[in-house]
Amino acid sequence: MADDIYAKIRAAAQELLAEGVWPTVVEVRERLGTGSNTTINNTLKAWRKDFLARAAAANRRPEWPAALGAAFNAVWQQACQQAEDALADARREAFAERDALAEACTALEAEKNEEAQRVASLRLDLAATHQELAQAKAQAVLLSDELATLRTQLAALGAERDAAARRLADAQADAQARQAERDAQARVELAHARETAERREALAYERLEGLRIRLYEQVEDERRRMQEEKASAEDALRQMRREHGRLSDEWRERLAEREREIGRLDGQLLAAQQAGSEARSEAETAHQALAALQAAWQQLPERMTALAGTREEEGGVPTGAIVGLLEAAQQGLLTPKAGASGA
Known part of the structure; x- marks a missing residue:
């Protein structure tokens, strides 16, 4: 060979x-x-x-x-x-x-290996970036779910407010009906009630004052509850804002090349803030409605006093008419309130 x-x-x-x-x-x-x-x-x-x-x-x-x-x-x-x-x-x-x-070939081979290592490192960084972006999207979904929950709670509060308004309207209608019935009965029993008119009148005023105080306390309780729920919603919204600010700062430092995705998340947060503003507007509207209701109840004694004066001019006997109006207001308003609570 x-x-x-x-x-x-x-x-x-x-x-x-x-x-x-x-x-x-x-x-x-x-x-x-x-x-x-x-x-x-x-x-x-x-x-x-x-x-x-x-x-x-x-x-x-x-x-x-x-x-x-x-x-x-x-x-x-x-x-x-x-x-x-x-x-x-x-x-x-x-x-x-x-x-x-x-x-030279060995140097080129070494450079090629280094370039391959850099490409592998860049691929790992890209995979980590994709993973962090997925986590950011998951955080955004959680924020959207929390916002939807807040909207549901606000809608429930609005429904409760409407139900309270309906109960109050029913109580007023029932009170008016009972007041008409008591007026008729007072005309018949007017002659028999003169000797006890002063005592019954004082008692009626006391009962009316107690009823006014109870109604005022109920309105105040409802207003405080609405304010607490509003404050809770605002605290949750502020917490979401702080969390979003923290996330925005963190992603802005670590993922500068993902500015567009961060902008989209900022847009979602802006929508959440607008929804929170709408919720606050609704809560403010409910508060104003309760204030108007409270003012109406505060004006009720004046209206009843004016009505008693009108009855006095028409019938000539003021005490019995005032007593009948006050008892009708007391029985007519307290009875529906108890029924509504039971319902």
């Missing part, structure tokens, strides 16, 4: 020489496509010596003197040695260039 590679190297060198090309290690290796540089170099050295010896023998002329032939052989050997030295220099330059290319 070794003899075969040596023969191939010699044959390739002979072919190159026949083509007018002086055989070198690189050219022989390119011609063969295989073989180590050391084997090719050693085989070429032996082939060159044989070739030069054969050329010298073929070119030797017998008629030359021995001294001239020896001088020619010395010159020829020197020329061959110079050719060998030049070939060795060229080979060293080629090897140096090969080593430089190998080092």
